[in-house]
Amino acid sequence: MQVSETLSEGLKREYKVVVEAADMEAKVNDRLAEMAKEAQMPGFRPGKVPVTILRRTYGRQLLGEVLEQTVNEATTETLEQHDLTPAMQPKIEVVSFDEGADLEYTIAVEVMPEFEPMDFAALTLDRVVAEISDGEVDERVTSLAQQFKEFTDADEGQAAQDGDTVVIDFKGSVDGELFEGGADEEHSLELGSNSFIPGFEEQLAGVKKGDEKTDSVNFPDEYQAEHLAGKAAEFAVTVREVKVPLPVSVDDALAEKLGLENLAALKDAVREQSEKDFAQVSRTKLKRNLLDALAEGHDFEVPPSLVDGEFEQIWTQVEQDLQRQEKTIADLDKSEDEAKAEYRDIAVRRVRLGLLLSKVGQDNNLTVNQDEVNRAMAEQAQNFPGQEQQIFEFYQSNPEMRAQLEAPIMEDKVVDFIIEMAQVSDSKVSVEELLAPDDDDEDETVGAGSGESTVEATADASADASADAPADDAAGETEK
Numbered sequence: 001m002q003v004s005e006t007l008s009e010g011l012k013r014e015y016k017v018v019v020e021a022a023d024m025e026a027k028v029n030d031r032l033a034e035m036a037k038e039a040q041m042p043g044f045r046p047g048k049v050p051v052t053i054l055r056r057t058y059g060r061q062l063l064g065e066v067l068e069q070t071v072n073e074a075t076t077e078t079l080e081q082h083d084l085t086p087a088m089q090p091k092i093e094v095v096s097f098d099e100g101a102d103l104e105y106t107i108a109v110e111v112m113p114e115f116e117p118m119d120f121a122a123l124t125l126d127r128v129v130a131e132i133s134d135g136e137v138d139e140r141v142t143s144l145a146q147q148f149k150e151f152t153d154a155d156e157g158q159a160a161q162d163g164d165t166v167v168i169d170f171k172g173s174v175d176g177e178l179f180e181g182g183a184d185e186e187h188s189l190e191l192g193s194n195s196f197i198p199g200f201e202e203q204l205a206g207v208k209k210g211d212e213k214t215d216s217v218n219f220p221d222e223y224q225a226e227h228l229a230g231k232a233a234e235f236a237v238t239v240r241e242v243k244v245p246l247p248v249s250v251d252d253a254l255a256e257k258l259g260l261e262n263l264a265a266l267k268d269a270v271r272e273q274s275e276k277d278f279a280q281v282s283r284t285k286l287k288r289n290l291l292d293a294l295a296e297g298h299d300f301e302v303p304p305s306l307v308d309g310e311f312e313q314i315w316t317q318v319e320q321d322l323q324r325q326e327k328t329i330a331d332l333d334k335s336e337d338e339a340k341a342e343y344r345d346i347a348v349r350r351v352r353l354g355l356l357l358s359k360v361g362q363d364n365n366l367t368v369n370q371d372e373v374n375r376a377m378a379e380q381a382q383n384f385p386g387q388e389q390q391i392f393e394f395y396q397s398n399p400e401m402r403a404q405l406e407a408p409i410m411e412d413k414v415v416d417f418i419i420e421m422a423q424v425s426d427s428k429v430s431v432e433e434l435l436a437p438d439d440d441d442e443d444e445t446v447g448a449g450s451g452e453s454t455v456e457a458t459a460d461a462s463a464d465a466s467a468d469a470p471a472d473d474a475a476g477e478t479e480k
Contacts (some may be wrong), residue, residue, distance in 0.1 A: 087303035123422035162192035
């Protein structure tokens with residue numbers, strides 16, 4: 001086998017590979033010899049079919065099999081000899097091949113960049129933290145009590161107002177025709193809860209027991225039932241009851257209703273849950289700070305094919321979001337080229353961070369264990385009551401979906417590993433400041449904030465690319 005490098009530009013490599021005809025013929029003969037041991041054809045005893053007849057009958061088929069096998073083996077050997085780790089599956093193109101002739105083909109491959117992670121001990125990170133005060137705990141308990149408030153019948157002739165509950169019968173129609181799901185009887189609706197179609201509750205303000213009226217509303221353009229989205233509708237409403245809320249009591253009885261011993265235990269539970277929520281928000285903000293610092297501290301070349309794939313995912317999501325909002329690229333207040341350039345920069349960041357975190361995980365032997373995967377599957381299964389077993393079986397039998405479960409677990413492990421080495425200082429802020437969205441939250445959601453999911457994708461791409469690259473036919477081109 002003769003291998004010559006024809007291109008070395010950045011992360012791109014191309015090679016010309018020539019396998020001599022004699023080597024190909026030897027492989028065909030070996031395959032014919034194997035086949036002859038078990039071949040069965042009319043007029044011959046099993047295993048006694050002459051090789052010449054097998055060659056005449058199966059020669060072209062065997063030639064294709066040998067071609068594929070040789071390309072796979074030669075490609076793997078070429079990558080190993082040049083110590084290359086492909087970023088994507090190599091692109092194989094057969095230039096020439098026929099029986100009795102040399103095999104000549106080309107390998108085009110993008111390789112993973114070589115880089116050294118920064119000294120994580122030199123990182124200085126700020127973690128915002130907030131403590132929940134007794135007053136804030138009391139506010140949260142009171143808010144919780146509001147969810148369990150009770151109602152009593154209003155005085156005769158009393159008009160309903162926000163906070164009251166009306167018990168109604170209603171029938172909805174569009175263009176004079178009743179529509180499915182648009183009717184109910186003795187439906188309890190708390191005014192001001194915004195649990196009905198926009199505009200519906202407001203028109204019930206001031207109604208009394210026994211009133212009959214018609215509410216005219218418009219279904220939202222993005223209403224889940226497409227046949228009703230954006231349509232004007234009328235609801236014939238009969239008011240059966242008007243109920244007013246009883247004063248909310250924050251006491252031991254409320255705690256007992258929630259399964260706790262007393263009010264003190266309820267406050268402790270609310271404080272504990274709030275502290276957990278705050279800790280998660282703090283970690284999310286710290287992770288964003290870390291990723292920003294890592295992006296600033298590393299500037300190595302990334303494989304164009306990985307960037308292209310990441311960009312296509314981002315741009316597809318952008319287009320889908322615009323379509324859902326009935327907007328166009330023009331609504332972004334920039335040209336399409338400018339928007340694409342910005343999102344490509346995000347794709348580069350995502351890929352670079354993905355490669356970096358993947359390397360850190362691999363270099364430090366960080367892994368995801370079965371218990372962690374099982375917990376992730378259990379969390380997913382909770383979203384499908386009654387189908388838990390099917391969800392478990394689905395993930396167990398689908399490696400790609402299982403990998404999607406493992407990805408964020410692995411990412412968190414790498415992030416925690418780096419944070420452990422970094423110099424992290426805590427800054428106390430108010431609860432409002434902690435929970436306030438960051439200025440770049442929207443960008444992070446679209447781009448690099450979730451892009452750190454690329455970590456495992458890039459690692460998997462590297463592993464997959466090292467697998468065999470079969471040639472489909474003697475004159476074909478294979479690209480995975």
